[in-house]
Amino acid sequence: xxxxxxxxxxxxxxxxxxxxxxxxxxxxxxxxxxxxxxxxxxxxxxxxxxxxxxxxxxxxxxxxxxxxxxxxxxxxxxxxxxxxxxxxxxxxxxxxxxxxxxxxxxxxxxxx
Amino acid sequence: xxxxxxxxxxxxxxxxxxxxxxxxxxxxxxxxxxxxxxxxxxxxxxxxxxxxxxxxxxxxxxxxxxxxxxxxxxxxxxxxxxxxxxxxxxxxxxxxxxxxxxxxxxxxxxxxxx
Numbered sequence: 001x002x003x004x005x006x007x008x009x010x011x012x013x014x015x016x017x018x019x020x021x022x023x024x025x026x027x028x029x030x031x032x033x034x035x036x037x038x039x040x041x042x043x044x045x046x047x048x049x050x051x052x053x054x055x056x057x058x059x060x061x062x063x064x065x066x067x068x069x070x071x072x073x074x075x076x077x078x079x080x081x082x083x084x085x086x087x088x089x090x091x092x093x094x095x096x097x098x099x100x101x102x103x104x105x106x107x108x109x110x111x112x
Numbered sequence: 113x114x115x116x117x118x119x120x121x122x123x124x125x126x127x128x129x130x131x132x133x134x135x136x137x138x139x140x141x142x143x144x145x146x147x148x149x150x151x152x153x154x155x156x157x158x159x160x161x162x163x164x165x166x167x168x169x170x171x172x173x174x175x176x177x178x179x180x181x182x183x184x185x186x187x188x189x190x191x192x193x194x195x196x197x198x199x200x201x202x203x204x205x206x207x208x209x210x211x212x213x214x215x216x217x218x219x220x221x222x223x224x225x226x
Contacts, residue, residue, distance in 0.1 A: 031212045
């Protein structure tokens with residue numbers, strides 16, 4: 001059945017290390033998004049992609065990078081430049097021209 | 113600059129009663145609004161939406177009201193059930209030129225007591 005998957009569910013990062021969070025969707029959606037949620041706060045947009053091989057920075061892109069080589073996949077790399085990476089990361093997708101986004105189950109990133 | 117605000121961090125209601133969650137926005141160019149429900153350690157699930165050309169949309173126990181002049185929307189849940197206990201986020205579709213981007217409020221934690 002269709003949906004969005006994120007892996008892993010929990011991820012641990014050591015100081016100075018880059019880590020990559022996976023997001024895959026089989027909904028045939030054109031647009032994909034990455035959000036970060038911190039305790040007591042709403043979702044903040046990191047990066048988004050409206051079409052394959054194209055992506056734009058969101059509101060808090062510093063310290064993150066993405067790629068969109070395939071329609072189904074939108075991995076997020078948390079680089080060592082991100083000084084406060086501990087958060088709950090959510091991936092979402094939406095159909096072309098549609099505002100409703102559908103979310104994956106999330107990945108919790110913790111720093112060792 | 114918080115363009116979408118949910119000023120009540122939490123709300124507690126009795127089972128069977130009405131839950132009213134509120135959301136205010138500042139940008140009059142927003143043309144589409146959504147409500148999401150989120151359980152801890154899970155992704156948000158879409159609940160209901162409303163276009164700016166309407167002032168009400170209903171889906172089962174959930175109704176969203178939009179007051180454009182006041183830049184205010186609300187989600188009514190009637191009757192409330194214990195399974196409705198979750199964090200509720202309102203979101204607004206960004207102005208033209210930013211297709212697909214959503215701006216989220218901070219969330220309101222709803223607790224429905226049996």
